[in-house]
Amino acid sequence: MSYAYLLKYIIIGDTGVGKSCLLLQFTDQRFQLVHDLTIGVEFGSRMVTAGGKQVKLQIWDTAGQESFRSITRSYYRGAAGALLVYDVTRRETFDNLSSWLQDCRANANHNMVIMLVGNKSDVSHRRAVSTEEGEMFARENGLLFVETSAKSAFGVDDAFVATAGAVLAKIDTGVLDVKNESSGVKLGYDPGRKGTSDVARLDVRRAEPGASSCC
Amino acid sequence: MGRLDRVAALARDVTSATADVARNIVFGSGPEGEDDDGVERALERLTCGVLSSDRALAGRTLCEIVEERDSAKARVARAWGERLLETLRETTDDDDVIRAALEATRACASGRMGEGRDACRAMIARDFAWVRQLVSELRGRDFYSRLAAAQTLREASESEGEALRASAARDPTAVPTLMDAMKENEVIRNEALLLLVELTKDHEELQKIVAFEGAFERAFAVMREEGGVEGGVVVQDCLELCNNLLRDNPSNQTLFRENGFVRSVPGLAAVEREIGNSGMRGISAQKAANALCALETVHLLVSPNQEDGKRRNARHDAELEALLRQQRLAGCRANQSELAKTGTVEILVRASLGDSAVNAVSVRVAALRALAALVRNHEENQTELFSATADRAGTVTEPALLACGRTALHSLSPAERAAASSVLGASMRGNPDGQLLLVSTLAPTGFGATDGSEDASLGGLLARALATNVGMVYDQASVEAARILRDMLHRNDDAKLKALRVNLEPVTSRANASELLLPRCVRQLAVTHTTEDEKPQVERLQTVILRLLIVWLYECKPAVDAFLSSPGHLPAIADLARTGGSTESPHVAALACVVLGCCLLEKAGSVLDVVSARVGLQSFFMKWEAMTTSEQYVQAAETPKLPRALTRANVAKLAIQSDGEDEVPPGEGLYDNEITVFINELEERVKTSIMSMYAKPSAGEERSASSVIRRDGEDDASYLTRLQEALRASEKELEDVRSRNTVLAEQLLGTSNPAAAPSGDEAVSGSMENGSRPASNEALQAAVEAAKRANAHEIENLKRDLEDFKRLADERQESLTSLSSAYNGLEAEVYRLESEATGLRAKLHDIADSDDVSAPDTATLDVAREAGRQEGRRLAEVEFETRMRDAVEAAVAEAAAAHEAELNDLLACLGQEEASKEHLFARLLELGVDETALEEDLAKIVIGDE
Structure with missing residues (x-):
């Protein structure tokens, strides 16, 4: 299938906040309690439509444990978007956000779009972080914000698609250079079939005037 | 300083x-x-x-x-x-x-x-x-x-x-920096490449980040720049890096597939025979090394096996394990389909088979192994391989599978033979139609060159290999043919039945002889070795044939029947199980036991008797135990692992090797993982089956206590017959059990002797087995003992019951006899009475007659008659009364009733006679006859009568 852009995402956050479940819900539309620490579901991809374009998202799930923190830091540089996840039922995962953000700022491409995700919103009776607090933290740090439930799929697609929209907006305004490989963005292509890259390019061309007319 | x-x-x-x-x-x-x-x-x-x-x-x-x-x-x-x-x-x-x-x-x-x-x-x-x-x-x-x-x-x-x-891994800048270095001047790029190759060995996190950083893109870009498979060692390094990233790493494989790299792999593995300046010397060592690495890439993409030692510490529950396995299999399937789209089947066939096969045996072996993994359990790819062709001798185009069969049977390299045979196996696995198709070609097509170069079908090739080895000597081709035949029959009932009818005698043969496949295979087991060097070969041949029999006979009653129909087969296998054949191989012995186990499941009694008589039950299971604890078996039983990774060092060595053998397969080729799984399951079933045979010899006809109880409406005679039958059946059963017990006892005595006086090798194994006597054997023995006891008890009860019933029957008979004699007595009495009554009637008749004659003449007569009558009447009355009383007392009711009726008739007659006598008397008196004289006369008559 052809696409205009390929975006690389990473999912970060404390251990046990539901990063793997979010990814599985997004790519496979299923919820599975993976009891163990992240294993097996480490990479997933899905095609979405954002800003009127077909966009392919490739998402890497990272390990949340402290012992893997340095490895996780290796991913920041090459990602176009990051989902920074906390668990609304566990206050400490919210409190750790600044440390994660610090990591991002230190290692990531400064154009990386960060979406703050408050997961497990379905467990309302045990909520420890209010929606307003999440919103406020996001506003203060210039992040996008959404609350999700990987279990019920609530807000999950939105989290990924809205991030893609923000990345595309940066491309359209020229803030983000698609030709720079470390931006985490690639122009669409299909190496197997001749002509599909043309289609992709056509898509881009057709889409771009629309986008510019919007602006 | x-x-x-x-x-x-x-x-x-x-x-x-x-x-x-x-x-x-x-x-x-x-x-x-x-x-x-x-x-x-x-x-x-x-x-x-x-x-x-x-x-x-x-x-x-x-x-x-x-x-x-x-x-x-x-x-x-x-x-x-x-x-x-x-x-x-x-x-x-x-x-x-x-x-x-x-x-x-x-x-x-x-x-x-x-x-x-x-x-x-x-x-x-x-x-x-x-x-x-x-x-x-x-x-x-x-x-x-x-x-x-x-x-x-x-x-x-x-x-x-x-x-x-x-x-x-601790430095977040390390991998991104190295990836940047990959874009540098090629001197630094090559260093960075080598460093990345080292860093990505056995480190999943680094593999993931390296892939994330775009290593596949870089590697393939470099390979393109460097000339692909024709390129130098840098291409090899790039492939090694890719292989490190893909090795047992499902998420990187997904990325690899999603970004379209799977389709670029086959081109790198496309090598063929080269004839040119280098003549027949084969492709260059570097090209061979590149091809080997690319073939490894193909193999890694389509093999569901795990890396040895990886996730050693990971503790997964069964659910997660199943999930991961599912994920791996799905990934492999997707890769199989993706690879096939770009003609990989064709590329691998050309690289390994026919005229185009590359002249480097290690590459051919790798291509065959990759091909096997590519088609295994993948219907479309199997179909493609079935229809693929290979050229031979420049002129003939033949099915690739036939070419593969020829390689499997006649290649000089053992590794190549094994690889080709695994391709055939993989092409038939999960492909019942394919199996049937190949089985249906099993017929010798004529006599030709022994290398099978003139055979036109795979089946013909195999049939010839199996048929031509008539002398009892080791023949490589027939071993491989038996191996392939095993794959043809694997869990396919139709194929097994079809193979039973295969006649190995060529149709053109003048003699109208028939040589069926199954007996032919069994006969090969009799092969012996003449020199020590031949021992492993003979062992191999026997294990291969035995494994063929296992596959053929398992859960296939017709095959077992066919196997047992020849009286020599079972004892031959049993002897092999006892001795291990001429090589005294424990593996041969144990596999023969497994064959017996397969027969036992279908034809319990007769096989069990042969097993216990010729092998001995304890020894039978000890041989299984010896096999399952043998090093080869344990190795093979481990979950299959990916082959060792190719590195610069071992590729160089492999590329120039002439026999292509790089490592000994786990289980030394005697076992594979599949058969260990099968044998472990079968062992339990055979044990259960044997135990139930000892505990319930006539499992079919359930004999319960109710069967010896008299049924409603059943008469004595049929009840007796049925009881007798039951007794006979019990006796037979007892006899069977006794004979088995005798054999068991003999064995117990027999086996205790060598343990008491061990010698040589037996001493070692004996003491070992005594030390760690498998618990299952003890359990079995105990169960057999229990079964014997239970049987003896059951039979004892039956006997007691029967005696009770016999006694009861005798009593009844006795009372019946007395009843019937009483009845006979009654009958005789009645008869006597009847005859008396007849006599009386006759007398009365006479009297009446004489009355008619004399009445008109003499009054005396009348008087006498009258007196006689009265006297007779009195006497008769008395007589009748007593007799009637006796009869009524003695006779049964109905007989008495009948007599009473007769008596009544008689009395009525008497009444009439009386009346007529009175009348006659009166007439005589009227006539003037002297009453006294008449009475005297009458008295005289009566006295005369008396």
């Missing part, structure tokens, strides 16, 4: 001595024994010097010294690591000094093997600060510095891979 040094250095600083002079001083001085080679001084000046040129010179000097002496490297590692690192860290603006320090470091970590060099490598790789510093130097301005940094890290990775991986 040092004072003189420092003075000299100071002097040099002051005088700005030329480089040459400084060099002389360095080499010329040094009275201390510690620094006779000047390494300390050079280090001192490099790290503490002031002038840039001076420090650079010291660095070069240091390089020269350490290149010569390993001891100098050792001293650097021991005492100067920190100072060197400090120098690098603190020098930010002097490229010459940085370069000098880096080059000196590189010199310390490279060169000939030695303790000093390894100590330097360890110093670098195990210190995170060193690794981080060298990585940051990779981002430096100066090309030579970057090169030296890259080379140092690469050198360190050679012997300190694990430590370096740990350090690199």
Whole structure:
């Protein structure tokens, strides 16, 4: 299938906040309690439509444990978007956000779009972080914000698609250079079939005037 | 130390001595024994010097010294690591000094093997600060510095891979920096490539981040630049990197597939026979190495097996394990389909089979193995392979499977034979139609060259191989043919039945003989060895044939019937199970036991008797035990693992090998994982079956207590017959059980003897088995004992019951006899009465007659008659009354009733007679007959009558 852009995402956050479940819900539309620490579901991809374009998202799930923190830091540089996840039922995962953000700022491409995700919103009776607090933290740090439930799929697609929209907006305004490989963005292509890259390019061309007319 | 040094250095600083002079001083001085080679001084000046040129010179000097002496490297590692690192860290603006320090470091970590060099490598790789510093130097301005940094890290990775991986994983900039280095000038790129290859070995997290950073894109771009499969060692390195990233790493494989790289792989594996300047010498070693690596890529993409030792520490529950397995299988399937889209089946067939097969056996073997994995359990790819063709002798185009069969049977390389045979196996696995198709071609097509070059079908080729080996000698081709035949029949009932009817005698044969496949195979088991060298071959042939029989006979009653129909088969297998054949192989013996087990499940009784008589039950199961604990079996029973990774070192060796054999397969080819799983399951079933045979010999007809109880409406005779039948059946059963018990007892006595007086090998195995006597055997024995006891008890009860019933029957008979004699008595009495009554009637008749004659004449007669009548009447009445009483008392009711009726008739007659007598009497008196005379007359008649 052809696409205009390929975006690389990473999912970060404390251990046990539901990063793997979010990814599985997004790519496979299923919820599975993976009891163990992240294993097996480490990479997933899905095609979405954002800003009127077909966009392919490739998402890497990272390990949340402290012992893997340095490895996780290796991913920041090459990602176009990051989902920074906390668990609304566990206050400490919210409190750790600044440390994660610090990591991002230190290692990531400064154009990386960060979406703050408050997961497990379905467990309302045990909520420890209010929606307003999440919103406020996001506003203060210039992040996008959404609350999700990987279990019920609530807000999950939105989290990924809205991030893609923000990345595309940066491309359209020229803030983000698609030709720079470390931006985490690639122009669409299909190496197997001749002509599909043309289609992709056509898509881009057709889409771009629309986008510019919007602006 | 040092004072003189420092003075000299100071002097040099002051005088700005030329480089040459400084060099002389360095080499010329040094009275201390510690620094006779000047390494300390050079280090001192490099790290503490002031002038840039001076420090650079010291660095070069240091390089020269350490290149010569390993001891100098050792001293650097021991005492100067920190100072060197400090120098690098603190020098930010002097490229010459940085370069000098880096080059000196590189010199310390490279060169000939030695303790000093390894100590330097360890110093670098195990210190995170060193690794981080060298990585940051990779981002430096100066090309030579970057090169030296890259080379140092690469050198360190050679012997300190694990430590370096740990350090690199801690530095978030390490992988991104190396990936940037991959885009550099090719000298640095190649170093970075080699370093990445080392870093991605057995480190999943690093593999993931390297893939994330776009390693596949880079690697394939480099391979394109370098000329693909025709390229040099860099292509090989790129493939090795890709293989590291893909090896048992499902998420990287997904990325690889999603980004379209799977489709680029086959082109890199496309190698064919080359005839040109190099003549028939084969493809170049480098091309062979490239092809081997690309074939490994194909194999990794389509093999669901795991990497040995990976996730050793991961504790997964069954659910997660199943999930991961599912994920791996789905990934493999997707890769199989994707690879097939770009003609991989065709490419691999051309590389390995027919005229186009590459003339490097190791490559052909790898291509065949990849082909097997590519088609296994994949319907479309199997279909494609079935219709693929290969050219032969430049003129003939034949099915690729036939070419594959020819390779499997006749290749000179054992590895190639095994690989080709695994292709055939994979093409039939999960493909019942394919199996049936190939079985239906099983018929010799005529006599031709023994290499099968004239056979036109795979079946013909196999049939000939199986049929031509008539002498009882080892024949490689027939072994391989039996192996392939096994795959044809594997869990396919139709194929098994069809194969039972295969006649190996050619249709053209004049003799109308028939030689069926199954007996032919069994006959091959009789092969013996003449020399010690042949022993492994004979063992191999026998195990292959036995495994064929196992597959054929398992859960296939017609096959078991056919097998048992020849009276010699079962004893032959049983003897093999006892002795292990001429090679006395425990594997042959155990597999023969498994064959017996398969027969036992279908035809319990007769097989069990042969087993217990010829092998002995205890020995039967001990042989299973010996097999399942044997090294080969245990190896094979482990979950299948991916083959060892190809590296620069082993690829080079493999590429030039002539026989293509790289490693011994687990289980030494005697077993594979599948059969171990099968045997483990079968063992339980056979044990259960044997136990139930001892416990319930006539399992079919359930005999319950109710069957000996009299049914409603059943008469004595049929009840008796039924009881007798039951008794006979019980007796037969008892007899069976007794005979089995006897055999068991004999064996118990027999087996206790060798244990008491062990000798030779048996002593070792015997004591071993005594020491760790398998619990299952004891359990079995106990169960058999229990079964015997239960049987004896059951039969005892039955007997008792029968005796009770017999007694009951006798009693009844007795009472019946007395009843019937009483009845007979009654009958006789009745008869007597009847005859008396007849007599009486006759008398009465006579009387009536005489009355008619004499009545008109004499009154006396009448009187006498009258008197006689009265007397008779009285007598008769008395007589009748007593007899009637007796009869009524003795006779049964109905008989008595009948007599009463008769009596009544008689009485009525008497009444009439009386009336007529009265009348006659009156007439006689009227006639004037003297009453007295008449009465006298009558009395006379009566007396005369009396």
